[in-house]
Amino acid sequence: MSLKIRLARGGAKKRPFYRIVVAESRFARDGRFVERIGSYNPMLTKEDPNRVLIEVERAKHWLSKGALPTERVQHFFAKLGLMDAPARHDQTKQDKPKAKAVERAKANAEAAAKAAEAPAAEA
Template sequence: MSLKIRLARAGAHKRPFYHIVIADSRSPRDGRFIEKVGSYNPMLPAEHTDRIRLQTERLEHWLHHGAVPTDRVARFLGKAELIPMPAWNEQPHQSAPKKKAQERAKAAAEAAA
C-alpha cells in the first residue's frame, strides 16, 4: 500500500478549507483516509498562525513509514523543517510565451533600444 500525505477539500462553495490527511494513493481525494494530521485554511492571511496547522509527531511517524507528500504539502513540511525544502518553479513552462512571441518581444526590445 503506497501512502500519500495530501490535501482533502472541505468547506463551502468558494470558501475552501483543506484537511491534511494520510491516505492510500488509490483512494479518492475527498474520500477514505487513514488519519488527519493537520489543516490548511487558504482564506487566512499568509502570516496568520492558524493558516497551516500540523501534527509534527504524527507526520514524522508517517514519513518514517514511507508516506510521500504531494507538492503543496511538501512545501508546508519544508517550511516546518520536517523535510528538506523542495525546489519550486514559480512559472510553469507551459504558460511561457511560445517561440514566435519571444522573437517579437526580442525584436521590439531591440527597436526600442
Template sequence: MALKIRLARGGAKKRPFYRIVVADARCPRDGRFIEKVGTYNPLLPTDHAERVLLNVEAIQKWLAVGAQPTDRLIRVFADKGLVAAPVRAEQTKKNLPKAKAQQRAKEEAERAAAAAAEAESAAE
C-alpha cells in the same frame, strides 16, 4: 501501497476547510484515510496561528515510511521546515514575447545604441 499526504476537503459551500491526511493514493480525495495529521483553514489570515496546524511527529514518521506529499503540502511543509523547499524556475518561455517581437526589440536596441554612439562621437 502508495501513500499520499494530501488535503481532504470539508466545510460548507464557498467556506473550505481541509484536513491533512495520509491516505492510499487510490482512495478518493474525501474518502477513506489512514491518519489525520493536521488541518488547513485557508479563510484565516496567513499570519494566524490556526491557519495550518500540523502533527509534526506523525508527518515525519509518514515521510520516513515513504509517503509522498502533494505539491501544495510540500510548500506548506517547506515553510515549517519539514522538507526542503522546491526549486522554482526563474523564467519560462511563456512570459516572453514571440520571436518576431523579440527580433524587432533587438533591432531597435541596436539602432538606439548606434544613435547614442554617433551622438557621442559628434559631441567630441
C-alpha cells in the same frame, strides 16, 4: 500500497478548507483516508497561527513509514523543518515575448539610437 500525505478539500463553495490527511494514492481526493494529521485554512491571513496546523509527531511517524507528501504539503513540512522544500519549477515561457517581437524591439531601439545621433552630429 502507496501512502500519500495530501490535502483533502472541504468547506463551502468559494470558502475552501483543507484537511491534511494520510491516504492511499488510489483513493479519491476527498474520499477515504487512513489518518487526519492537520488542517490548512487558506482564508486566514498568512500571519495567523491557525492557518496551517500539523500534528508534527504523527507527520514524522508517517514519513518514517514511507508516506510521500504532495508538493504543497512538502512546503508546509519544510517550514516546520521536517524536510527540505521541493525544488521550484519555473514558469513556462508564455510570459516572455516571441522571437519576432524581440527582433522588432531591437530594430526599433537601433533606429531610435540612430535618430538621436543624427541631430547631435548636425549641430
